[in-house]
Amino acid sequence: MTAHQKMDKADSRNRLDDMAQGLVGSPMDRPDGPLKVSGQATYAHEWDVPDMLYGVLVRATISKGRVTDVASGAIIGKNGVRAVITDDRLLRRPAQGGADEAPPQGAKQVDYFGQPIALVVAETFEQARHGANILNVSYEAEGNAAFDPEANNTDTDLPEDDQLDQGDLDQAMADAAFSVDQVYRTPGHNSAAMEPHCAIASWDGEKLTLRGSYQMLNFNINELADALHIVPDNIRMLSPYVGGGFGSKLGISPEAVSAALAAKDIGQPVCVALSRPQVFETTMRRSETRQHVRLACGEDGVLTGIGHECLVSNLPGEGFYEPVTQATHFMYGGEHRRLGIEVARVNRTCGGSVRAPGEAVGMQVLENAMDELAEAAGIDPVELRKRNVPERHPEQDIPYSSRRFVESLDEGARIFEWDKRNKKPGSLREGDWLIGHGMAGAARVNILSEAKARVTLLADGSALVETDMTDIGTGTYAILTQIAGEMLGLPADKVDTKLGDSDFPRGPGSGGSWGAASAGSAVFLACEDIRKAIAKKLGIDEADLPLVDGRVGRGDAARPISEILDGEAISAIGHIEPGQTLEEMQQATYGSYFAEVAVNAVTGETRVKRMLGVFGAGRILNEKTATSQCYGGMIWGIGSALTEELVFDNRDGHIVNHDLAEYHIPVNLDVPQIEVVLLKERDEWASPIQAKGIGELGICGAAAAVTNAIYNATGIRVRDYPATLDKLLADLPGD
Template structure:
């Protein structure tokens, strides 16, 4: 019988605190790390099945129009070419994440430049690529194709569920001695995961097996079945290792559908791997944004009004829109509040979830505006934020489950040496370099997603975890093993974790920073079930049982677990799902960033010299993997602040910088020695582990700390990200 827990209220006991093995929270290595660094971990395109053909996607070369025909015959005559898949089934746009249904559409309609329109399959990748490059398309081009956020012909949608207000923000702005009313813009971003999308499809009768690179397998299985028009039970997905996702692999992408269709038609396995250029054009981008932020404060710097209006972009008909204002309703106090959200329908690569959708760009803009308010009020930026921490969620008037922002601000300021900062911009110089310090708050919503897992304690005294959860480079193998080892009193080397197979219990998947807490709780519950069965065998109460170092301790007895098992396996199943708790309290994670930059007074070049992040995310399950996630998030922030932006041709919206040579990710030379401090926290409202998400927290506001440091160094306020030299230099003059 499965151990089931629905989060309707706070948990009464911290069961992990009662355990004795001592591995939870420890900075342990990843158990699969050696496989990855030695090349033995099998990713989607590794170990191709015998007879596997190769497919290459063909892209549209117009922003909007209708496909009329392809010159299929000339390509099919090429050496090695087995098929050109260019029918209505392939054009269907699959759902993007969380098992949404594919939207109804004209299957020959082109909606963006780079849209996949066909697949060429051949014996070798090179033959397929050649065929894809020369396949001629007959297209009826449409002239009415707005391709930018600024195009006045773009339709503007106003989703009703993303508008809110209380009080009178306009009156607050008129009455306040200190106000900020400014507009901030952020460009589109690419997820830029190391492993491109890849799928290998194999059919056995009517059953499809797809080895692929995806984040949320139980949802992806449903999406693929929907796209193919088959029963979900006839789809099996395999993704034991995923080379990064950052949101781009939340939902299935065109290569999965194309590989499945081609394999079915040819009767052989077919593998389709996207090129880097395909990744940029065909998958997802973070929406560009325009954000107007209004702040009104009294004489003491206390906020009495906050307004945040966002304009984002997406394709016509797409449901997703970047949740830019997600943290604004609860981050700071202010009785007069207004949240607005509009979507410009344009013909660019569709926008979707990229790491920390919403807060990554929304908190960044808000934190620059808060810095501007601090300067206007003449109040230290740390102090201004501290004064405006609300006692409860101002938008819902419910308590916080826990709140660590003040602690993060105080800890970060002390550790970084913030008190030594010169508050006057442009006053600190080292030769031709202007030096400045900046800071920002971090905030990210916290979520729990339904998840299941099974754990087997074998007769040999070892444990096996089974779940279709994925590890996208975040440390899932490590933390699930630590949870089971702690609960069952085993060394982590005695725990095997099996992931990434939809034949296993359906997990939350990796996304939204909910994976560790959600699936970790499912493993925890399965272990609780095993402990209960051991108690039955020992005739004792659960609170009297201690498991440590492969032994059970009850009263004065210390018994090897293998002796209790007596040649039998014990299996436990865990099932967690969200409940009323998420409506009773506001759950969020918090942190702070501090950065020092040097700006060249001659060239406008910006260098980040040091950076600190302080974060609170409930119980930390593995200090090493958690710190690694924060380092990655802050590196993301450096890219957002200084280098990363998708550039689109204004004529047809195509992405100009569609590779790593031109899309400038921060590299080693751009990234200083980043420091991370993880604060001690427990949140009994979050889940039985009392752990919260940390993967995306590290990016939510990180760029703002750097932009604020640039202002402190130079007096130049950059509101149009990223802060490239062409934007910094004119202000220096």
């Protein structure tokens, strides 16, 4: 049986509040945790596949042009090399998650330095690596490559769907009592997930099994089928454990296609794993941005105009671009508005989705500008934001669903003791350290995605949950176990959740912060149908069905659920679809950040001393995993503020710092005591379980709280991220 619900209207039943098991919302440990820490969780590179060969990608050493010859004959049959794959079906560049087909193909065309163009396959990894290093490739280079997004001769285009000109912003700026008109820049970022990309491909006749590290099997299976020119039904993808993705594993990458092609040609399984530099250079990057922000307000600090015009970049022909203004459209009011995105076409590694695309860099700049406006108007930064919370969407004139932005500001200010902060920039000092305090708002769009999940209540009274939904470290195994246990009245150890197998019902995939609410709603609906079947057996209404600790009934009359089942299992598929609620209501998650920093007056070193985040994201399904996600986002915000920066060589477009030695992410000593507060919230417009996404919210504006605190400490505005010491030294007060 299938339980289907389309979100065309609010679901205010709050059924999870009525259950008795007490699992949902609790800080339950991850069921997969013991497997991971004991080495029993099988990641992509750890599958034991007999007769497996190894492949290493060969990558272009020019930035633009064509491959004219690959001297494969010189290495095949020597030093264990079995084959050199140069098939035109090799991906030109990685697919973007959410598409039903792969990107443009053809390995002969080179679009960027480091692009995969061939695969060397050998009996051992070391032999394959050696073969890839010595393979001679000839090129016909083109001299018109573009490397600098801001160069006058770089081609650009304007996506029609991301241009807004409402009212008269120029006049609003001219009439403003206070205004901000500044340009900010953010560098490119890499996802830098702990687990590098890997795929193991094996064929049984026309059937392909691909074991890999991917976020969205529901889309990935179609992308891979399109790339290989086969039907999706002939592919099974397995990705039960993913060591982080942050967007880099949304779509299939070169290792998947090359492994599949090689395994088919040779007739043996082939494993292709990317080195760390290859991950940086061949998967995807967050685009750098140039953001021109204009804010106009009256004497009362109420915005009359807002402008946010951005330059981003990607390869020629790519449809994706960083949606920088995504939250600016709905975050604050202002009648006169000009928002737009321009895309520069450059020969750099493909731009794509990196954690919280759009808001991660757009919100941090918007919140910098709001801080500058608060300073200009002489209004407390928290108060300025509260005065500019619109009642309805300022462009679409639709209402907001649940929104706890003001509450997050007030609660954050109270906990952080914002009223006791340093109010005059550069005035608080402890020895050589200048102390500053800063804050920022947070927002991230909320999306519900189509999802299916199968739940089976087995005859012995245990439950099995199955969906191809993935867990990229976010806690999916935990929350789906909790929802099923809550609805069916079972302890967590009586629920077995299986994920990451494309043979299971199609889930939403892990991306866009929609996974928990979408997959969770599918499990909820399936369990609701199972409850109805049990209630029918007992001749009572489902809403009156008492289920707790594997027993049906109350008090001494309660019986084990296995007795009610009488040797039969009950199975149901839950199916959730987005509907009119996404169109009729502006749905988002909100929060606030407060940070204290110390800046060394001699060296310019910045240390974050403490940081607080307060967030509202609908029903919290697991307090521990949700808090952990916010920790991760805020830590990434510290990195964005102080250290993270992809550096490109504008002579040929290659990435200079393509490893974790030179791409500086925060480590233990960079991260202070972080406090996360989760506000109680239910959003009946978002999903049947009143939950919204939280995985990306924690990063959306976090960097701004740090750089706003740097200004408060030093009086120096850093508008070119990251705030490395060289951008502070010249203007520090010293002694």
